[in-house]
Amino acid sequence: MRLENKIAVISGGTSGIGLAIAKSFVDEGAEVFIFGRRKEALDEAVRIIGGNITPIQADAAKLSDLDRVVDVVRKAKGKVDIVVSNAGFTEQVPLREITEDHYDRSFDLMAKGPLFLTQKMLPLMESGGSIILVSSAMHYMGLANHSAYAGAKAALRSFVRTWAAEFKDSGIRANLLSPGPFPTAIMERQAKTREDLDALHTHYANYVPMLRLGRVEEAASAAVFLASDESSFMTGSDMVVDGGISNI
Numbered sequence: 001m002r003l004e005n006k007i008a009v010i011s012g013g014t015s016g017i018g019l020a021i022a023k024s025f026v027d028e029g030a031e032v033f034i035f036g037r038r039k040e041a042l043d044e045a046v047r048i049i050g051g052n053i054t055p056i057q058a059d060a061a062k063l064s065d066l067d068r069v070v071d072v073v074r075k076a077k078g079k080v081d082i083v084v085s086n087a088g089f090t091e092q093v094p095l096r097e098i099t100e101d102h103y104d105r106s107f108d109l110m111a112k113g114p115l116f117l118t119q120k121m122l123p124l125m126e127s128g129g130s131i132i133l134v135s136s137a138m139h140y141m142g143l144a145n146h147s148a149y150a151g152a153k154a155a156l157r158s159f160v161r162t163w164a165a166e167f168k169d170s171g172i173r174a175n176l177l178s179p180g181p182f183p184t185a186i187m188e189r190q191a192k193t194r195e196d197l198d199a200l201h202t203h204y205a206n207y208v209p210m211l212r213l214g215r216v217e218e219a220a221s222a223a224v225f226l227a228s229d230e231s232s233f234m235t236g237s238d239m240v241v242d243g244g245i246s247n248i
């Protein structure tokens with residue numbers, strides 16, 4: 001097992017990619033804390049994963065909630081080895097229609113949240129620790145109507161570069177995981193009907209050189225690699241799991 005005796009914290013670990021990461025981490029021997037806003041989703045994730053999983057109801061965009069998450073982990077374990085900032089959402093909005101609220105919600109959850117979660121977890125981390133920020137292949141691409149989303153995800157690319165330089169003598173590594181299109185709830189919320197959703201899936205699959213969407217387990221196996229000592233010479237880097245979409 002590649003994550004035996006490791007303590008991991010995952011934001012948005014109740015659905016899609018985050019849930020698959022949580023499950024893979026537990027399968028690899030880690031004890032995992034997941035957090036998200038919806039209690040019923042947390043309960044369901046615990047039911048699916050079974051053991052070695054602690055749910056915390058918390059908003060990854062609220063600094064006071066992040067303090068509470070750190071507190072729970074500190075009191076229970078006194079340390080953390082792996083921190084995954086994964087929580088996210090997408091709303092397609094053309095530049096002309098972007099509101100301050102849309103911009104703030106995007107950057108609060110997908111740029112500010114990951115920065116402060118990392119900052120607040122650092123005192124619990126030791127040499128060998130791994131920070132993973134879940135970005136998106138979209139930060140390499142120019143996809144219309146995604147200014148705030150892709151901009152926040154691009155900020156994460158910069159964060160791990162900067163932190164690689166700052167952490168240089170600590171033994172703590174920080175890397176990005178950039179998924180391409182995966183058929184999770186994030187896509188479901190962009191479609192009004194089942195037909196719309198099928199059309200969205202087909203649209204994205206046709207963009208991918210491998211002509212399919214990703215499977216969440218494929219993102220999770222990259223996360224296990226980044227979390228484990230197998231990636232011990234990687235920091236400040238970006239692992240792109242996108243079927244090639246951002247490279248053509």
Ligand SMILES: NC(=O)c1ccc[n+]([C@@H]2O[C@H](COP(=O)([O-])OP(=O)(O)OC[C@H]3O[C@@H](n4cnc5c(N)ncnc54)[C@H](OP(=O)(O)O)[C@@H]3O)[C@@H](O)[C@H]2O)c1
Nearest residue numbers: 012014015016017036037038059060087088181182184186
């Ligand atoms: N699926 C894709 O095609 C794709 C592509 C590229 C990148 N990504 C990135 O991958 C990550 C996971 O996406 P997914 O596809 O797995 O989406 P998902 O199935 O919709 O899951 C999103 C998760 O984030 C949590 N979350 C949302 N807002 C939150 C908040 N304010 N505080 C705490 N938790 C919050 C949700 O739980 P609650 O709602 O209960 O809070 C849920 O657990 C995101 O960062 C996304 O941008 C996804």
